[in-house]
Amino acid sequence: SQTIHQWPATLVQPVGSPLSLECTVEGTSNPNLYWYRQAAGRGLQLLFYSVGIGQISSEVPQNLSASRPQDRQFILSSKKLLLSDSGFYLCAWSEYPGNYEQYFGPGTRLTVT
Amino acid sequence: AQTVTQSQPEMSVQEAETVTLSCTYDTSESDYYLFWYKQPPSRQMILVIRQEAYKQQNATENRFSVNFQKAAKSFSLKISDSQLGDAAMYFCAYITSGTYKYIFGTGTRLKVLA
Numbered sequence: 001s002q003t004i005h006q007w008p009a010t011l012v013q014p015v016g017s018p019l020s021l022e023c024t025v026e027g028t029s030n031p032n033l034y035w036y037r038q039a040a041g042r043g044l045q046l047l048f049y050s051v052g053i054g055q056i057s058s059e060v061p062q063n064l065s066a067s068r069p070q071d072r073q074f075i076l077s078s079k080k081l082l083l084s085d086s087g088f089y090l091c092a093w094s095e096y097p098g099n100y101e102q103y104f105g106p107g108t109r110l111t112v113t
Numbered sequence: 114a115q116t117v118t119q120s121q122p123e124m125s126v127q128e129a130e131t132v133t134l135s136c137t138y139d140t141s142e143s144d145y146y147l148f149w150y151k152q153p154p155s156r157q158m159i160l161v162i163r164q165e166a167y168k169q170q171n172a173t174e175n176r177f178s179v180n181f182q183k184a185a186k187s188f189s190l191k192i193s194d195s196q197l198g199d200a201a202m203y204f205c206a207y208i209t210s211g212t213y214k215y216i217f218g219t220g221t222r223l224k225v226l227a
Contacts, residue, residue, distance in 0.1 A: 032213055038156075043204065043219040051213060059214070088156055100146040100208050102215060104158035 002027035006091050006105035014113055019078040021108050023091030026072065031093040033074040034102070035066055038088040050074060051096065086112045115140045117207050119218035126195045127226050134190045134221045136205030144210040147181065147188045152202040152220070161203070164188065200225045
């Protein structure tokens with residue numbers, strides 16, 4: 001069966017510091033991968049998605065970037081965090097080709113101080 | 114552009130009763146998929162149910178069922194025999210077939226009263 005991992009679970013970082021969040025998927029090949037951000041009590045904002053190694057589509061141009069160095073690994077990065085980057089970050093995957101069902105990781109709670 | 118609207122920010126239901134959460138969407142596409150996700154306090158998003166637009170039959174998963182009205186662009190979720198564990202945020206989501214971008218609604222917070 002497929003499993004999605006995210007780490008760290010919680011992160012507190014000062015403004016201006018770098019960021020690296022990692023997501024890995026097990027039990028499937030060539031998944032579509034996604035990064036979402038969720039502000040407290042709000043909906044999901046799509047940040048990036050990837051349909052293959054090295055292929056990244058950005059939905060929200062800002063100081064965040066994403067990379068997919070391996071088939072089942074998706075990394076969210078920032079060189080310098082802003083206060084507005086605080087939130088709950090969710091990684092997700094869907095099968096391609098497939099039934100469009102999207103499955104989410106446990107999330108990372110990021111607080112920028 | 115496609116949009117998904119959840120007009121009920123919060124709903125309450127008595128334990129063992131039935132509740133319906135509303136979702137409307139706007140699209141000019143004919144082939145798409147609709148989903149309901151549950152986000153409990155742990156914030157892990159859990160897929161509840163999926164509906165293919167080409168299927169007229171409403172999807173059902175145990176106590177969860179949908180009322181899919183394609184012409185009205187409506188996709189409501191019915192939860193029967195509500196349990197305390199059903200308390201969560203519920204999100205409606207849409208994706209056009211052949212694309213990669215999911216559109217989520219703003220969510221409905223469901224409270225289950227004992």
